[in-house]
Amino acid sequence: MNYFVYVVCGAVEYIEQLNFSLRYLKYFSRYPILVVTDKSRNEAVIEHEKVIDIKTPENLNNHQAHLFLETKLPKYLGLKENEVCCYLDSDIIAVSERINEVFEHFKAPVTFAIDHCSIDFFSPQIMNCGCAENFKKKKALYREIIHMLPTVGSSEDCIRNANELSDKFRVLKKKPLSNGPAAIKYLFQRYLSRKTEFTFFNFTFKRPEHCWYDSAGNIVGFDFNYYNKVILKKTGAHYNGYNWINKNKEVIKPELPYCGHLREYLNQTYNISIPQNFRHWNGGVFLFGPRSKDFMDYWHQATMDESFNGNIKYYDDQGTLVLTNFKFGTEKNPSLPVRFNFIADYNNPATRWDSERGFTYDDYKTIFSPAFLHIYHHWGDESWDIWQSVIGLGQRLKIMD
Numbered sequence: 001m002n003y004f005v006y007v008v009c010g011a012v013e014y015i016e017q018l019n020f021s022l023r024y025l026k027y028f029s030r031y032p033i034l035v036v037t038d039k040s041r042n043e044a045v046i047e048h049e050k051v052i053d054i055k056t057p058e059n060l061n062n063h064q065a066h067l068f069l070e071t072k073l074p075k076y077l078g079l080k081e082n083e084v085c086c087y088l089d090s091d092i093i094a095v096s097e098r099i100n101e102v103f104e105h106f107k108a109p110v111t112f113a114i115d116h117c118s119i120d121f122f123s124p125q126i127m128n129c130g131c132a133e134n135f136k137k138k139k140a141l142y143r144e145i146i147h148m149l150p151t152v153g154s155s156e157d158c159i160r161n162a163n164e165l166s167d168k169f170r171v172l173k174k175k176p177l178s179n180g181p182a183a184i185k186y187l188f189q190r191y192l193s194r195k196t197e198f199t200f201f202n203f204t205f206k207r208p209e210h211c212w213y214d215s216a217g218n219i220v221g222f223d224f225n226y227y228n229k230v231i232l233k234k235t236g237a238h239y240n241g242y243n244w245i246n247k248n249k250e251v252i253k254p255e256l257p258y259c260g261h262l263r264e265y266l267n268q269t270y271n272i273s274i275p276q277n278f279r280h281w282n283g284g285v286f287l288f289g290p291r292s293k294d295f296m297d298y299w300h301q302a303t304m305d306e307s308f309n310g311n312i313k314y315y316d317d318q319g320t321l322v323l324t325n326f327k328f329g330t331e332k333n334p335s336l337p338v339r340f341n342f343i344a345d346y347n348n349p350a351t352r353w354d355s356e357r358g359f360t361y362d363d364y365k366t367i368f369s370p371a372f373l374h375i376y377h378h379w380g381d382e383s384w385d386i387w388q389s390v391i392g393l394g395q396r397l398k399i400m401d
Contacts, residue, residue, distance in 0.1 A: 002031045002103045003085045005077070007070045008046065009037055010062025015044040017379060018090040022048055023399050024390075025094045031103075034085075036069050036076060052076060063315045064307050070283075071300035071317060074293045081290055089284040091375050092341075093390055098371040102340045103287065107333055109295035110288050112281035112321075113341035116348075119278045119322065123262035126316040135257035141237060142252045145244055148231055150211050153218035161203070162220040165212055168201045262319055265311055272326040280322045284374045285341040299324040342370035344386045346378040353389040 004025060008018045018035070025033055035048050038056045054076055056065040069076070070087065077085065084106045105111055115122060124132040152162055176183045189198040190205070197206045203220065204213045212221035224239075232238040236247040244252040263274045288296060302320040306312045312319045325331045342359065345351050350363040359368045373390065381387050394400035 001080075001083050003077070003083070004029055004031060004033045005073060005085045005087050006033075006035045006090060007037065007066055007073070007087070008035065008042075008090050009056070009065045009069065010041045010043065012043040014090055015042060015046055019047045021088070021090050021093055024394065025088070025099070027397060027399050028094045028097045028099050030097075030100045034077070036073065038065055038069070041065060064304075067303050067307065067315075067317050068300070071296055071303050074288060074290060074296055079290045084287055084289045087286050087288065088372070089374070089376075091379060092284055093373045093375060094371070095373055095390070095393055096369065096371045098339065098369075102285070102336065102371070105334070105336055105340070106287040106289065108289065108291040109328065109330065110286055110292050111334065111336055112283070112286040113336035113338060114279045115282040115318070116343040116345055117256075117279075118276075119263060119274060119280050120258045120260055120276060121256055122280060122318070123259045124257040126313045126319050127259070127261045127265065128311060128313060129259060129261040131259040131261065132257050135255070138246065138250065138252050139254060141235060141246060142244065142254060144235060145231055145237060145252065148234070149227055150209070150219050150222045152220060152222070153214075155218070157216070158214070158218045158220055161214040161218070165201065165203050165221050262312075262322070266319075266323050266326075269311075270323055270327070272323065274322065274326065278322075278331070280318060281325065281335065282341055282343065282374070283318050283321060284343070284376070285336065285372060287336070295324060295328055295330070298327060339369060339371045341372055341374050342368065343374045343376065346381070346384060346386075351386070353385045355392070359389070 006018055006021070008014050022033065022035075032050065033048065034050050034052060035046055036052045036054060037046060039051075039053045040055065041062055054069055056068050060068055073085065073087065079085065084103050086102050123129075124135065152158065172179050172183055172186070186200055189195070189200060196208060197204055199205075202215065205211070206213060210223040210226045211219050214220045228239050237244050237252055239245075246252050260276065263276070263278075266272050266274060299317070299320060302323055303317045306316075306320050338361075342361070348361075351361045352363065353359045357364060357367060359370055360366060361368055373386065375386065375390070378384055378387065382391070391400070
């Protein structure tokens with residue numbers, strides 16, 4: 001027999017999430033569904049018949065209790081030799097009867113789907129290293145810098161005029177002798193005259209704003225060196241000819257947080273070497289059975305230890321899953337096809353849905369048919385097309401009340 005299995009403990013929001021997820025799973029599943037919990041912690045009723053109540057250590061918070069149960073499931077389910085379970089986070093939504101095919105992909109000791117990012121982009125999220133906060137500060141500083149710079153018009157006329165102005169100064173700088181009169185006139189008006197504005201090449205430079213304007217009054221250029229000095233004085237950041245640089249000589253530009261601290265920590269503490277671009281497993285959906293016991297026992301102990309050690313954030317079990325994966329030499333084992341854990345990233349505009357084309361994770365270069373959606377953030381956001389797909393499906397199939 002195969003089973004779908006959830007683990008939920010504690011807050012009403014997670015139990016409501018579970019109850020919502022259960023409705024979709026019950027509609028599509030051909031197999032029994034189990035929910036493992038510690039009822040004494042729960043702030044709401046789980047709307048399901050087959051609930052396994054396990055008392056967890058009182059010194060754990062609710063999320064640690066969840067991890068305690070999740071990583072020790074083989075002990076509590078009493079599985080027979082050939083039985084396979086599919087664990088589901090409560091933010092997993094079944095959207096197709098193909099969910100039942102997931103059990104065909106089990107390879108002992110466990111089978112997971114890969115995450116949507118590589119390990120160094122995962123690291124700042126779960127390490128107590130301060131990198132995520134540092135990237136937030138750099139992002140805020142970049143926004144401040146851009147806000148301090150004048151905004152050049154974006155219309156076709158403005159772009160054309162800006163290019164024309166730039167070209168004229170490029171020629172003037174490249175051939176100053178052959179353009180002597182124009183060069184002298186510009187130098188006098190720009191640096192010797194005290195007039196608040198002057199016209200050159202049919203463009204007007206306004207000295208107080210340090211900006212160039214076209215005949216329609218649109219900004220088409222500005223004195224970058226002046227603003228670079230202003231920004232340096234106010235923020236400590238400056239442009240070095242290639243990038244904006246802060247006081248610590250770090251590049252300031254929009255980018256996703258990343259660091260190597262998780263790999264470094266696991267190497268120093270557990271003597272495992274992980275490649276920089278390694279795509280780790282995601283814990284939202286995975287298969288396990290009786291032969292998973294040793295793997296999951298190690299994962300359980302490592303997760304409990306690290307949740308108190310303070311280097312890896314207490315709510316994480318994927319960092320310790322990486323550790324367990326390499327300790328057991330299973331890092332190259334086959335993973336679940338992506339359709340069984342379609343990770344819906346709200347911040348990735350390439351991950352989309354519309355009623356005619358369906359789902360994509362590459363901005364419709366390809367069309368994708370997921371079996372499970374993993375909605376790990378922006379749950380219930382009615383403005384998001386992915387969530388609209390969930391609600392629309394529920395209404396069509398009368399899953400929702």
